[in-house]
Amino acid sequence: MWASSTFGIRTRVGSDRNMPTLPSGIRIWLSMEAILLPDRPFYPCPHGRFWYRDLDPAIEWDPTDSQAAPERFRLGLVPETRLDVAAYVRVLFAAEREPVRRWRGDWLLTLDRPNDLTDPDWDALLGFLGTQRTLAFLDLARDRCVKQGEARGRAGLPEDFLDFGPGLHGRPETARRLAQATTTIESIAAQIRTAEDEGDLEASVHGRNRLESIIEEADRTLDRFGPHRGLAHRVIADASIHLGLGSDAIRHARAFAGIVPGNDAFAAEVEDRLSNVVTPMFD
Structure with a gap:
């Protein structure tokens, strides 16, 4: 009825x-x-x-x-x-x-x-x-x-309690979530490129907003000591590249390489990729 x-x-x-x-x-x-x-x-x-x-x-x-x-x-x-x-x-x-x-x-x-x-x-x-x-x-x-x-x-x-946020899915740990974020960033970046090629401004803005949310999420974890800190720098570097934030990308790529041994090539690749459009914040 x-x-x-x-x-x-x-x-x-x-x-x-x-x-x-x-x-x-x-x-x-x-x-x-x-x-x-x-x-x-x-x-x-x-x-x-x-x-x-x-x-x-x-x-x-x-x-x-x-x-x-x-x-x-x-x-x-x-x-x-x-x-x-x-x-x-x-x-x-x-x-x-x-x-x-x-x-x-x-x-x-x-x-x-x-x-x-x-x-x-x-x-x-x-x-x-x-x-x-x-x-x-x-x-x-x-x-x-x-x-x-x-x-x-x-x-x-404590103040950093404001950044505490346990997950409700299969990857609740901070390090695992950040590792997953590196894959998510590339997927979002591909969606943004497709949207821009098709002239879909709304989808492009939505994708960029998602990348900014990921940067904010990763940045909040940097104040907490733990093995996730290197990954957080990597996530911010990756997302910053796709948002055109060259200086931030280089700075966090270098921090990632400094914390996680064996990643100097990643930092060098980021610098080489962005060298024509930005000036590094520090040498």
């Missing part, structure tokens, strides 16, 4: 009444599944922070693939407003006859129109997001963040 809403979205009456269906039959959900429950046993967090699950940028993943997204835990700032908490609310989709709803990497705050949504679908979705039901959901999500932060908040945690 179906009831019509004012936005062209059908809403199932009964136990699934919070499941909007777009005109094409695609179903959508807003989900706070990324935000850990306040009573779940987990690591502490600094005051004013909370734990949530985010994509792991070091692992290659195709949102159209049926495999679950590679995730890692991250610390976020406890949101103060509905707009703030929208950054941690996921948008899930399921086709008309698809039995399982899936997260395709979409966050409510940064949601772009998916390619498989029609104009009426998009209009209906935007209309739904402006309803009181959505605003009430955001209030519940924010309340979960606040309560989790209160339950897990601890004073005196």
Whole structure:
């Protein structure tokens, strides 16, 4: 049994009444599944922070693939407003006859129109997001963040704890994730080249943003002592090459060669590759 809403979205009456269906039959959900429950046993967090699950940028993943997204835990700032908490609310989709709803990497705050949504679908979705039901959901999500932060908040945690983020996939260790990132970078770079050849600016920008996320991820690990540090420099060097950050690429390639013996050739190759476009930061 179906009831019509004012936005062209059908809403199932009964136990699934919070499941909007777009005109094409695609179903959508807003989900706070990324935000850990306040009573779940987990690591502490600094005051004013909370734990949530985010994509792991070091692992290659195709949102159209049926495999679950590679995730890692991250610390976020406890949101103060509905707009703030929208950054941690996921948008899930399921086709008309698809039995399982899936997260395709979409966050409510940064949601772009998916390619498989029609104009009426998009209009209906935007209309739904402006309803009181959505605003009430955001209030519940924010309340979960606040309560989790209160339950897990601890004073005196070291600053580098903010960079701690255990993975939720088969490569949770920092060193393994960084090693995987070197392969991911080359795959993303190939996608960027294809997008630029085809004049697809949006795909090119998306790829570059992913490379920047990987650099940020690797850079955060440099302050922590361990065998991963050499790999972190290698990851930053590789990604910087494809982003045109020549000086950074050379600096981190040299650091990688200095930490991991036997990689002088890699540093020399990077310098030779970029010598015509940059001046090394140091000799």
